[in-house]
Amino acid sequence: MKTRREFIEASALAAICAGCGAFNIGATRGRRPAPSETLNLAVIGCGPMASGNMGAFMKDPRVRVTHVCDPIAESSYHGYNAKTPLGRDVFKRRVDKFYKTTATKSVADFREVLADPSVDAVQITTGDYWHAIMGVEAMKAGKHVYCQKPMTLGVSEGWAMIAASKASGVTFQVGSQQRSAPEFRQAAEIIRNGLLGECRSCTIGLCYAHNDGCKQNYTRDCTPSPVPAWFNPKDSMWDLYQGPAEHWENNAYIPAIHAPVCWRWSSRMGNGSIADWGAHHFDILQWALGTELSGPVAIENVKTDIRDPNVVNRYLDQAKTYQFDIVYADGFRAHVGDLETIGFNGLKFHGTKGDLFVTRGKIVLPEALKSWKESDLKGSDVHLYHNVHANGCHEMDFTDAVYEGRQPACPVEIGHRSATICHLANIAARLGRTSLKWNPKAERVVGDEAANAKLVVKHHNGWSI
Numbered sequence: 215m216k217t218r219r220e221f222i223e224a225s226a227l228a229a230i231c232a233g234c235g236a237f238n239i240g241a242t243r244g245r246r247p248a249p250s251e252t253l254n255l256a257v258i259g260c261g262p263m264a265s266g267n268m269g270a271f272m273k274d275p276r277v278r279v280t281h282v283c284d285p286i287a288e289s290s291y292h293g294y295n296a297k298t299p300l301g302r303d304v305f306k307r308r309v310d311k312f313y314k315t316t317a318t319k320s321v322a323d324f325r326e327v328l329a330d331p332s333v334d335a336v337q338i339t340t341g342d343y344w345h346a347i348m349g350v351e352a353m354k355a356g357k358h359v360y361c362q363k364p365m366t367l368g369v370s371e372g373w374a375m376i377a378a379s380k381a382s383g384v385t386f387q388v389g390s391q392q393r394s395a396p397e398f399r400q401a402a403e404i405i406r407n408g409l410l411g412e413c414r415s416c417t418i419g420l421c422y423a424h425n426d427g428c429k430q431n432y433t434r435d436c437t438p439s440p441v442p443a444w445f446n447p448k449d450s451m452w453d454l455y456q457g458p459a460e461h462w463e464n465n466a467y468i469p470a471i472h473a474p475v476c477w478r479w480s481s482r483m484g485n486g487s488i489a490d491w492g493a494h495h496f497d498i499l500q501w502a503l504g505t506e507l508s509g510p511v512a513i514e515n516v517k518t519d520i521r522d523p524n525v526v527n528r529y530l531d532q533a534k535t536y537q538f539d540i541v542y543a544d545g546f547r548a549h550v551g552d553l554e555t556i557g558f559n560g561l562k563f564h565g566t567k568g569d570l571f572v573t574r575g576k577i578v579l580p581e582a583l584k585s586w587k588e589s590d591l592k593g594s595d596v597h598l599y600h601n602v603h604a605n606g607c608h609e610m611d612f613t614d615a616v617y618e619g620r621q622p623a624c625p626v627e628i629g630h631r632s633a634t635i636c637h638l639a640n641i642a643a644r645l646g647r648t649s650l651k652w653n654p655k656a657e658r659v660v661g662d663e664a665a666n667a668k669l670v671v672k673h674h675n676g677w678s679i
């Protein structure tokens with residue numbers, strides 16, 4: 215009899231569809247609308263990223279946004295500028311106006327959404343600390359899931375999500391939308407097909423160096439404060455917002471980590487900028503290397519300021535500056551650092567034919583490849599998933615996959631592996647290790663039980679998977 219992990223790995227490997235990035239799945243419990251039917255979508259988490267994803271779904275005539283859900287009805291202290299009114303009632307007004315209706319359901323508790331049989335799919339756009347619990351519950355309820363990246367708060371959550379995905383057979387897309395953009399596909403195809411010559415290394419710069427690094431207006435005030443009115447403390451919205459994240463003493467509201475968006479800067483709710491952007495760029499790294507269903511064998515040369523009292527405190531406990539190497543079994547090494555240290559946001563692959571740089575909306579090829587076009591690829595070359603929609607719409611790839619009964623460009627197994635690299639780097643930083651050896655098959659840190667203990671996410675306040 216197979217262990218659970220062996221079962222998961224066997225299933226993930228069996229699902230690989232060579233070269234095209236599509237994963238075929240069998241019978242499903244989730245409702246798959248016929249081509250003439252609409253896909254009813256509920257938006258869970260009504261913040262700035264939700265706004266972008268929902269906007270893309272609303273443009274798709276196959277999709278109808280029927281529910282918007284957030285414990286916050288409306289907060290003016292929202293958006294990436296801390297000034298945009300957001301929350302479920304703001305979203306409801308927008309959706310109602312778009313469809314010329316008053317029928318969009320505005321719901322505070324996501325469990326009500328999942329219990330509604332009219333909902334076919336959910337968009338999970340909450341902070342990272344909620345993704346796994348909501349994702350698993352949604353899959354158990356037979357809903358297709360578009361879940362934002364990083365898919366998890368820790369490695370064990372990925373195991374649970376993979377198991378739920380396999381058991382339910384629903385379509386699950388991780389919101390790593392770079393995979394649907396042509397510049398990242400071209401970069402990955404060039405590396406996969408050896409067109410950069412011998413390519414043994416890469417440099418990766420990650421954007422947003424802490425909550426004061428992205429010019430947001432959010433406070434860094436860590437004084438325990440009264441819970442703001444937008445959480446409506448009387449009807450437990452404050453508890454529903456925090457969900458499985460460990461409370462501070464007396465269930466205090468700490469402005470610098472509890473205001474919307476700011477959950478990123480507390481390890482109880484997020485994984486800092488290493489995961490915020492690492493989930494994107496490591497996803498592309500693994501795509502280019504063809505390691506998206508396994509991973510590296512070590513994280514080395516870890517250097518961060520995570521123990522510097524001038525940078526972190528017990529609330530804001532994420533690294534601001536960091537460097538580390540991601541090392542693969544064949545010796546390939548990706549050197550990673552924050553934006554200030556590296557000097558760019560994106561990936562630069564170093565090959566014997568020159569450097570290839572890719573970031574959002576831009577790819578810079580070396581002289582030797584200046585005239586290269588994707589159409590130059592031969593039938594026998596590796597052709598990667600190609601999003602066929604205008605502007606590489608990742609959301610539409612999800613909808614295609616729901617209708618076609620398949621997995622989309624970034625299924626749960628891939629999202630798990632990209633997030634795992636972020637988690638390993640954060641674990642090494644937190645434990646003060648300069649390196650960790652990783653067994654990607656067994657998904658264990660080699661010879662470091664303290665690090666292995668940190669693979670497991672502890673959920674609080676009665677929440678569990």
Ligand SMILES: NC(=O)c1ccc[n+]([C@@H]2O[C@H](COP(=O)([O-])OP(=O)(O)OC[C@H]3O[C@@H](n4cnc5c(N)ncnc54)[C@H](O)[C@@H]3O)[C@@H](O)[C@H]2O)c1
Nearest residue numbers: 259260261262263284339340341342362363454455474475
């Ligand atoms: N793909 C990308 O490029 C990209 C960009 C930005 C953010 N993201 C991801 O999107 C997600 C959301 O990020 P954000 O910056 O919009 O965060 P945010 O904090 O502004 O928004 C999250 C929303 O979820 C709500 N929420 C909290 N608990 C909830 C619950 N129990 N039920 C329903 N809603 C709940 C919050 O009230 C908030 O409105 C994160 O996972 C983030 O990493 C992805």
